[in-house]
Amino acid sequence: xxxxxxxxxxxxxxxxxxxxxxxxxxxxxxxxxxxxxxxxxxxxxxxxxxxxxxxxxxxxxxxxxxxxxxxxxxxxxxxxxxxxxxxxxxxxxxxxxxxxxxxxxxxxx
Numbered sequence: 001x002x003x004x005x006x007x008x009x010x011x012x013x014x015x016x017x018x019x020x021x022x023x024x025x026x027x028x029x030x031x032x033x034x035x036x037x038x039x040x041x042x043x044x045x046x047x048x049x050x051x052x053x054x055x056x057x058x059x060x061x062x063x064x065x066x067x068x069x070x071x072x073x074x075x076x077x078x079x080x081x082x083x084x085x086x087x088x089x090x091x092x093x094x095x096x097x098x099x100x101x102x103x104x105x106x107x108x109x
Contacts, residue, residue, distance in 0.1 A: 005039040005059040005098060012078040013071055030076065034069060036060050040079065043102065056084055058101040059092055071101050 014030040021027045043055035058077060063070035070089070071077070077084040084103040092098040 005092075007037040007039055007060065009038050009040050009079055011036050011038050011040075011058070011060075011084075013069075013075060014078060015075045032078075033075070036069070036071075036077075038077070038101075040084070056103045056105060058084060058086075058103055060099050060101065062091065062096050062099050070099070077101070077103065 013033045013036050015033050016028050017031045018026040019029055038058050038060040041057045041059075043057045060071070071086050073086055073088055075086050077086065082105055084101075084105050086101050086103050088102045090100055090102075092100040
């Protein structure tokens with residue numbers, strides 16, 4: 001990683017939560033776990049007939065494994081009205097100061 005990232009985007013970290021649907025089943029809703037400042041950059045792009053998907057690298061400050069502030073692949077970021085599904089999380093630098101979250105944004109085509 002060359003130089004410090006520009007953490008200028010305020011992202012809401014959300015996790016899934018199952019709630020009873022009143023008919024014996026469950027429905028999944030998203031709960032905001034906190035806000036994180038990050039840098040959002042394109043990774044790849046892919047188009048198909050129904051979905052346009054943009055791959056992203058989202059860099060944030062590091063958090064230890066297991067910490068509630070460390071994103072996981074089951075979570076997502078909200079950036080205004082945009083939704084970024086987190087696919088994987090890894091350390092971005094050898095010193096462990098930042099994390100890279102590989103994510104996808106889906107929009108209807």
